[in-house]
Amino acid sequence: MTQSDTAAAQPTPLTARKSGALQGSARVPGDKSISHRALILGALAVGETRITGLLEGEDVLNTAKSMQALGARVERTGDFAWTVNGVGVAGFAAPKAPLDFGNSGTGCRLVMGAVAGCPIEATFDGDASLRSRPMRRIVDPLELMGARVTASQEGGRLPLTIAGARDPLPIVYRTPVASAQIKSAVLLAGLSAPGTTTVIETEASRDHTELMLKHFGAEITSEKEGAHGRKITLTGQPELKGADVVVPADPSSAAFPMVAALIVPGSEIVLTDVMTNPLRTGLFTTLREMGALIEESDIRGDAGEPMAQFRITASKLTGVEVPPERAPSMIDEYLVLAVAAAFAEGTTIMRGLQELRVKESDRLEATAAMLRVNGVNVEISGDDLIVHGNGRVAGGGLVATHMDHRIAMSALAMGLASEKPVTIDDTTFIATSFPDFIPMMRRLGADFS
Numbered sequence: 001m002t003q004s005d006t007a008a009a010q011p012t013p014l015t016a017r018k019s020g021a022l023q024g025s026a027r028v029p030g031d032k033s034i035s036h037r038a039l040i041l042g043a044l045a046v047g048e049t050r051i052t053g054l055l056e057g058e059d060v061l062n063t064a065k066s067m068q069a070l071g072a073r074v075e076r077t078g079d080f081a082w083t084v085n086g087v088g089v090a091g092f093a094a095p096k097a098p099l100d101f102g103n104s105g106t107g108c109r110l111v112m113g114a115v116a117g118c119p120i121e122a123t124f125d126g127d128a129s130l131r132s133r134p135m136r137r138i139v140d141p142l143e144l145m146g147a148r149v150t151a152s153q154e155g156g157r158l159p160l161t162i163a164g165a166r167d168p169l170p171i172v173y174r175t176p177v178a179s180a181q182i183k184s185a186v187l188l189a190g191l192s193a194p195g196t197t198t199v200i201e202t203e204a205s206r207d208h209t210e211l212m213l214k215h216f217g218a219e220i221t222s223e224k225e226g227a228h229g230r231k232i233t234l235t236g237q238p239e240l241k242g243a244d245v246v247v248p249a250d251p252s253s254a255a256f257p258m259v260a261a262l263i264v265p266g267s268e269i270v271l272t273d274v275m276t277n278p279l280r281t282g283l284f285t286t287l288r289e290m291g292a293l294i295e296e297s298d299i300r301g302d303a304g305e306p307m308a309q310f311r312i313t314a315s316k317l318t319g320v321e322v323p324p325e326r327a328p329s330m331i332d333e334y335l336v337l338a339v340a341a342a343f344a345e346g347t348t349i350m351r352g353l354q355e356l357r358v359k360e361s362d363r364l365e366a367t368a369a370m371l372r373v374n375g376v377n378v379e380i381s382g383d384d385l386i387v388h389g390n391g392r393v394a395g396g397g398l399v400a401t402h403m404d405h406r407i408a409m410s411a412l413a414m415g416l417a418s419e420k421p422v423t424i425d426d427t428t429f430i431a432t433s434f435p436d437f438i439p440m441m442r443r444l445g446a447d448f449s
Contacts, residue, residue: 016415113185324352
C-alpha cells in the first residue's frame with residue numbers, strides 16, 4: 001500500500017492511558033535519513049550495495065520504488081536487508097510513470113537533485129500533505145545547474161516535472177535556510193557536473209549526505225564557515241562504487257520512547273544502536289540540560305556514522321531555554337520535546353522554529369494545539385514555542401494529527417503519563433517512519449487501546 005493509498009484509508013484512532021513503569025530493551029527502526037541516502041547512492045553507484053537495518057517504513061519503501069523506476073535493481077533479501085545494483089552517476093533512465101513519494105519530503109527532494117543531473121524527464125508526486133509542501137527552495141538551485149521545471153502546480157508544488165540537465169553546471173550555492181534537503185539535492189545534482197560544486201551553509205545542517213558520499217568513494221570536503229556554518233565542496237563526475245551500509249537506529253524515532261520513559265514514573269529502558277551524529281543529537285543535549293538521566297555506552301560506528309546504547313531512567317525535569325542555533329540538530333524532535341516540557345517544572349522556551357511551519361503539517365501550530373487540548377499552558381511568539389510546565393498534564397484531549405506521524409507519536413507518549421487518557425484521531429501515518437511503534441511501546445509496558 002502506498003502512502004497515497006493510506007491517505008484514503010479509514011482513520012484509525014488510538015488512546016494512550018496512564019501506564020505503569022516502562023521497562024525493557026528495544027531497537028527502534030533504522031534511521032530514515034540514512035536509509036533514503038543508502039538507496040539513492042546505491043542506485044548512483046557502480047556494482048552492488050548491501051544495506052542492513054534499513055527502515056522499512058512507507059517513506060523509505062517509496063524511495064526504493066523510485067530507484068527501481070529510474071533503472072536500478074533493488075531487492076529485499078531479508079528482514080531489513082536489501083541490495084541495490086546501481087546504474088552509475090547520471091545513469092538514471094526516464095521512469096514510465098510519475099514517481100510517488102507518498103508523505104516523504106526527504107525522498108522526494110533528494111531524488112529531485114539526483115534526477116536533475118541526468119538527461120531525463122521525471123514527474124514527482126505524493127499524497128495531499130506532500131502536495132501542499134514547498135518545493136521551490138529545492139528547484140531554484142537545480143535550475144541554476146541547468147535543470148528545468150516543465151510542469152508544476154501553483155507555487156512550484158507537486159505534481160512537478162523536472163527535465164534534467166544534459167550538461168549540468170557546477171555552482172557555488174549559499175543555502176537560504178539550514179536545510180539538509182536543499183544541500184543534499186545540490187550535491188546529488190553536482191555528482192553529474194564537471195569541476196567542483198560548493199554549498200555554503202550559515203548554520204550547519206545534518207551531514208549524512210557528505211559522510212555517505214565519502215563512503216561510496218566521492219571526493220568531498222567540509223570545512224568551517226563562520227561561527228556555525230559549513231562549506232562543502234564536491235568534485236564532480238566520480239565513479240561511485242557499491243558499498244555495504246549498516247543503518248544505525250534513528251535518533252528521531254528513539255526520541256518517543258526516550259521521552260515516554262523520562263515522564264512515566266519508575267521507568268528504565270535501554271535503546272540500542274542509536275545514531276549519535278552530533279548534528280542529530282540536539283534533543284539529547286536539551287533533555288540532559290532539563291535534568292534527564294540518559295547514560296551512553298557501547299559507542300561505535302559504521303559508514304562514518306557513530307552509534308551508541310542509551311539507558312534512560314525516569315527523571316524530574318525542569319524548564320530550559322533552547323537556543324535557535326540548536327534547531328537544525330533537532331528539528332524533528334521539538335514536538336516530543338514539547339511533551340517533556342509540559343511535564344517539566346517551569347517554562348521551556350524553544351527559539352527559532354520557523355522550519356517547523358513547512359513540515360508534514362504546520363508543526364508549530366499543531367504542537368501548540370496538541371498541548372492546549374490536553375490542558376497545557378502554551379504560547380507561540382513569532383517562531384518561538386513557549387511551554388509553561390508544572391510537572392503534570394491533565395490530558396483528556398482528542399489530538400488532531402494532521403496526517404503527521406510525529407504529532408501522533410508525541411501525543412501517545414504524552415498520554416502515558418497524563419492524568420486522563422489522550423486520544424489521537426488517526427494512527428495510519430505512524431507507518432511512514434516507525435511501523436513497529438505501537439507494538440514496541442506495548443512490549444515496554446505502554447497502555448494503548
